[in-house]
Amino acid sequence: MNILQYTTNGISKLVCIIFLNVNYFESNVVERGDIMEITAEMIAAKKLVEWPILALPGVVGVGIGMLEENGILHDEVAIRVYVTDISQVPQIPFHILELMGGLRVCFIESHVEPLVLPDNNRYNPIVGGIKIINPKIGEYGTLGAVVQDSNTGELLGLSCFHVVGNLNSSFPFTVWQPDHPPGVFIPGTTAIPPDDNIGRVVRVDYPQTPPLPFSPILVGLVDAAVFTLVPALEYGRTLSSEIVDQDPPAILIDRITATAWCKKGEGVCKRGFRTRLTKGFVIDVNCAHQWMAGPSNRYVIDQALVMGYPDSNNGFFCDHGDSGSVVLRDSDRTTAVGLLWGGDRGGASGFRVGIISSIQNVESQLSVKMVWI
Numbered sequence: 001m002n003i004l005q006y007t008t009n010g011i012s013k014l015v016c017i018i019f020l021n022v023n024y025f026e027s028n029v030v031e032r033g034d035i036m037e038i039t040a041e042m043i044a045a046k047k048l049v050e051w052p053i054l055a056l057p058g059v060v061g062v063g064i065g066m067l068e069e070n071g072i073l074h075d076e077v078a079i080r081v082y083v084t085d086i087s088q089v090p091q092i093p094f095h096i097l098e099l100m101g102g103l104r105v106c107f108i109e110s111h112v113e114p115l116v117l118p119d120n121n122r123y124n125p126i127v128g129g130i131k132i133i134n135p136k137i138g139e140y141g142t143l144g145a146v147v148q149d150s151n152t153g154e155l156l157g158l159s160c161f162h163v164v165g166n167l168n169s170s171f172p173f174t175v176w177q178p179d180h181p182p183g184v185f186i187p188g189t190t191a192i193p194p195d196d197n198i199g200r201v202v203r204v205d206y207p208q209t210p211p212l213p214f215s216p217i218l219v220g221l222v223d224a225a226v227f228t229l230v231p232a233l234e235y236g237r238t239l240s241s242e243i244v245d246q247d248p249p250a251i252l253i254d255r256i257t258a259t260a261w262c263k264k265g266e267g268v269c270k271r272g273f274r275t276r277l278t279k280g281f282v283i284d285v286n287c288a289h290q291w292m293a294g295p296s297n298r299y300v301i302d303q304a305l306v307m308g309y310p311d312s313n314n315g316f317f318c319d320h321g322d323s324g325s326v327v328l329r330d331s332d333r334t335t336a337v338g339l340l341w342g343g344d345r346g347g348a349s350g351f352r353v354g355i356i357s358s359i360q361n362v363e364s365q366l367s368v369k370m371v372w373i
Contacts, residue, residue: 045101056090063287068106082110112342128243129271134165135180136173142272144326148372156226159324161206162293175199199227205365207298222357223341246277257334267330272322279312318354
């Protein structure tokens with residue numbers, strides 16, 4: 001059994017990872033083909049117990065991925081239960097444990113937060129991986145990529161709902177890049193320079209559906225939104241399928257050519273405007289987690305969690321401002337796998353773990369195509 005060890009004062013947590021041998025990690029966990037696969041039967045067992053476990057005190061997420069035990073990550077598949085306080089782990093009733101099909105359970109302390117914070121780069125053409133803001137929301141995020149409307153063929157900007165806000169917002173409370181002018185918040189201002197106004201939200205999706213009739217819980221598959229880029233075109237900017245690299249004007253990829261869902265142990269990368277290009281590996285592929293960008297009764301389901309490589313950005317996968325980044329398969333960066341919306345803090349300067357929605361769910365929920373010519 002391949003083992004990767006990290007410790008935090010002797011307590012098993014999702015944060016503060018210290019890998020003893022980076023080469024061993026990269027060759028044996030991400031690249032090898034003998035990693036234990038997560039089967040459909042395992043996912044079905046996890047879904048049976050998902051909501052009963054989420055109802056337990058202190059539980060904020062339930063997933064399935066790498067077993068984490070006594071500060072050690074194993075290749076063995078386990079039910080991963082995310083709690084707010086590892087010192088107060090709830091007792092799972094025996095009748096729930098019986099439904100798990102023999103899968104083991106591990107508890108991980110989790111503090112997922114939306115990833116929003118400022119940056120100041122202006123781009124023309126409009127590409128993926130750059131800073132945006134809606135002044136009504138007041139928090140900065142990332143335009144993940146330029147995508148195509150499945151029905152009309154119009155090119156749209158893709159980000160997170162909690163970054164760009166809801167439908168029907170009127171100027172100046174629209175999407176700006178890189179920032180909005182200060183006059184937006186000055187009472188009586190009539191002449192607001194529109195040069196950096198690039199779009200208006202046209203479709204959104206976030207947890208708002210009860211899983212059962214009369215349920216107080218609301219669930220969703222994504223935290224995502226798209227916005228028209230007509231204002232950007234009107235004020236002289238052009239649009240591109242590219243995603244920017246670590247140091248602009250270098251380009252990470254010319255365009256996305258395929259979409260897929262990630263696998264446990266798979267290497268991925270993302271370009272957000274805050275931490276730029278970072279890399280990580282998938283530790284959970286079917287997680288239902290509390291949606292920290294909204295009320296506590298809302299959950300996003302079928303999520304994946306990505307832990308940063310220790311040799312990439314000091315082990316941090318993301319930080320405030322990276323919400324909306326498109327996550328790519330690292331072995332083939334033209335394949336998109338997810339949309340980043342949150343992170344689990346691992347220290348004062350960043351997030352060791354990112355939480356992502358399936359990019360294919362983003363496509364279906366928003367009626368857009370990641371692949372366009």
